[in-house]
Amino acid sequence: MDKERVKKLIRELIIEVGEDPTREGLRDTPERIANMYKEIFSGYDSDSELSVQFSEDSDVVIARNIQFYSMCEHHMLPFFGKIHIAYSPNGRVFGISKLVRLVEKYSKRLQIQERLTKNIADELYSQGVKGVVVFADAEHLCMKMRGVKNDVMLSSSAFRGIYENKEEKESIMTLIRKRSSDPSFSKY
Numbered sequence: 377m378d379k380e381r382v383k384k385l386i387r388e389l390i391i392e393v394g395e396d397p398t399r400e401g402l403r404d405t406p407e408r409i410a411n412m413y414k415e416i417f418s419g420y421d422s423d424s425e426l427s428v429q430f431s432e433d434s435d436v437v438i439a440r441n442i443q444f445y446s447m448c449e450h451h452m453l454p455f456f457g458k459i460h461i462a463y464s465p466n467g468r469v470f471g472i473s474k475l476v477r478l479v480e481k482y483s484k485r486l487q488i489q490e491r492l493t494k495n496i497a498d499e500l501y502s503q504g505v506k507g508v509v510v511f512a513d514a515e516h517l518c519m520k521m522r523g524v525k526n527d528v529m530l531s532s533s534a535f536r537g538i539y540e541n542k543e544e545k546e547s548i549m550t551l552i553r554k555r556s557s558d559p560s561f562s563k564y
Contacts, residue, residue: 444480
């Protein structure tokens, strides 16, 4: 990202919305936004490091409530929530921090929730696990602040491998729901 170019563009945007970019409260805003964009869009430059695995066999591993923040690619407004990942290892497991980093890799981009869910499931499944479930719940400020101005919560899911089978899908979702106090797990 060209930080100086971003600062110039933000300065122009401030002028276009009818403000004075030299006003005290706005003087450093282009610098702050350029720094923020570097951080919140760092997913384009990150590596999730899923190649780091440990020999261990387990039937299923579930990581719940991985908090994420992303930016809607349609309006460039935030959407945020929690992602729940379940996978069936094939003799090797990932460290929990690797799953969090995988979520960050894809959430720190211009994104839509459905693709975010799919990207995480696809990358995890590509590592040779038997099956993957990714379930996401999010609030979208593009829905709350503008347009329909509604507090809708969006849920999305992706099933790969053994969890594409109806019985396995129902079994893992029952297991996730049973251990979760999150009321949004009422359906998938």
